[in-house]
Amino acid sequence: MTNQKKPNGCLVGFQRLFSGLMAVLATLFLIVVLIYLTYNVKIEGMSLLVVTASGFFVLRYLWKKVKRKSISNKQVIKGVFSDFFRTLIVIVIFSVVMVILEKNSGNRIVVKDKDEDEDKTEIVTTTEDGKETRYIVNKQYWRDFDRNWHRMDFKIAETSVAKSKRNRRSFRYTRNFSWGSFYKHMAEHDQPLLEHLYTSFSKLQKEKKLSRRKFAELIITSIQDIQYNYIKSTSCDGTEEFPCVGNVRLGIFAPAEFSANLQGDCDSRTVLLFVLLKKFNYKVAILNSNEYRHSVLAINLPSRGKYKTYNRKKYYFVETTAKGCPIGYLPQKVSNINYWDFVLVN
Numbered sequence: 001m002t003n004q005k006k007p008n009g010c011l012v013g014f015q016r017l018f019s020g021l022m023a024v025l026a027t028l029f030l031i032v033v034l035i036y037l038t039y040n041v042k043i044e045g046m047s048l049l050v051v052t053a054s055g056f057f058v059l060r061y062l063w064k065k066v067k068r069k070s071i072s073n074k075q076v077i078k079g080v081f082s083d084f085f086r087t088l089i090v091i092v093i094f095s096v097v098m099v100i101l102e103k104n105s106g107n108r109i110v111v112k113d114k115d116e117d118e119d120k121t122e123i124v125t126t127t128e129d130g131k132e133t134r135y136i137v138n139k140q141y142w143r144d145f146d147r148n149w150h151r152m153d154f155k156i157a158e159t160s161v162a163k164s165k166r167n168r169r170s171f172r173y174t175r176n177f178s179w180g181s182f183y184k185h186m187a188e189h190d191q192p193l194l195e196h197l198y199t200s201f202s203k204l205q206k207e208k209k210l211s212r213r214k215f216a217e218l219i220i221t222s223i224q225d226i227q228y229n230y231i232k233s234t235s236c237d238g239t240e241e242f243p244c245v246g247n248v249r250l251g252i253f254a255p256a257e258f259s260a261n262l263q264g265d266c267d268s269r270t271v272l273l274f275v276l277l278k279k280f281n282y283k284v285a286i287l288n289s290n291e292y293r294h295s296v297l298a299i300n301l302p303s304r305g306k307y308k309t310y311n312r313k314k315y316y317f318v319e320t321t322a323k324g325c326p327i328g329y330l331p332q333k334v335s336n337i338n339y340w341d342f343v344l345v346n
Contacts, residue, residue, distance in 0.1 A: 120138075120139050121138050121139075122139070123135070136157075136161065138155075138262055139151070140153070140154055140222060144221045145217050145324065150218065152200050154260075154262070156196060163189075164186075164256030167189045168250070168253075171186075178343070179267070179295075179343050180286070183343065187255065187274055189254075190254055190255040190275060191255075191279065193255075194256060197259060197276065198279055201219060213301055219280075220273065220297075220327070221324075223273050224269075226262050226264065226269075227242075227262070227263075228242050228243075228322075229245055229263040229264060231248050231251050231253060231263065232244060232247070233247070233250055234246060234247065235247055254271070266296070269297075270296060270320055273320060274286055274344065282301070283300035284346055285310060285344060286342075286344040287317070287341060287343065288340070288341060289339045290341075291336075296320065296340070298318060300314060305326070305328020305330075306337055307337075308340060310345055317329065
């Protein structure tokens with residue numbers, strides 16, 4: 001027999017009530033975490049299954065303790081503190097998991113980055129003044145440098161794409177050829193063809209109340225997010241590391257073409273961004289490197305990192321071929337600024 005005193009009934013009732021509340025709190029918290037990871041971070045598949053299973057076993061453990069019996073007041077009080085700290089630990093651990101998945105989602109654990117329901121191309125026909133116009137509409141879905149998601153349609157008329165293509169192919173390749181003059185030829189011609197893009201970007205800026213810098217970052221990241229493609233003037237040979245489009249004159253798509261087919265290499269991107277940012281009165285430039293065989297954008301905005309000076313203004317490099325490269329960043333393999341030259345400045 002034991003002489004240990006039977007615990008107070010009210011204290012036991014409080015313990016069970018407290019344990020139940022802690023279990024309910026943990027349940028609600030885990031439900032919120034799963035909803036957040038599913039709809040914000042866009043985690044799915046096996047990753048979501050692992051997180052859900054982990055949450056299930058944690059909750060089973062917590063609820064199992066709700067009806068625990070105690071044989072002394074000391075054990076009752078100990079059980080209350082144990083339930084509190086156990087729930088607190090669960091919340092901390094899953095908060096850390098949520099933060100880690102949120103930060104790493106840019107590298108796509110299992111993220112709906114190019115989901116068929118999110119990013120897709122449609123052909124839309126509209127009738128204006130009795131005349132039908134066919135539009136190519138690319139539904140884009142991307143994240144900016146602050147990890148905020150954005151949705152926008154890249155819309156352009158098929159006739160505008162045809163005009164853009166004809167203009168690009170009409171440029172004469174002579175002994176005096178320069179990339180700057182060729183870029184300018186395409187940029188000036190295609191600028192009035194991109195009105196739907198300007199309107200869509202302006203609408204996003206107003207809806208999200210973006211500062212001038214954040215708006216520039218929004219436009220830049222929308223292009224960085226697009227899948228990189230090799231655009232070759234010759235045939236693709238199948239050894240390319242990325243998707244390839246061959247037999248394109250001068251190995252580049254003009255801005256209207258690129259906004260329609262979303263197939264672009266470095267200078268296809270820089271020329272389109274040059275046109276877009278110039279439209280919104282940013283001071284931008286295109287720099288090319290013969291050494292690196294690469295093209296980048298540059299923008300005159302207060303920033304940190306690498307830049308080159310033109311007319312006493314600092315133009316910070318913008319790498320356009322990879323996601324999440326901030327203003328002022330150049331990849332190590334192309335980082336020597338002495339190898340970069342201005343070819344077009346607005």
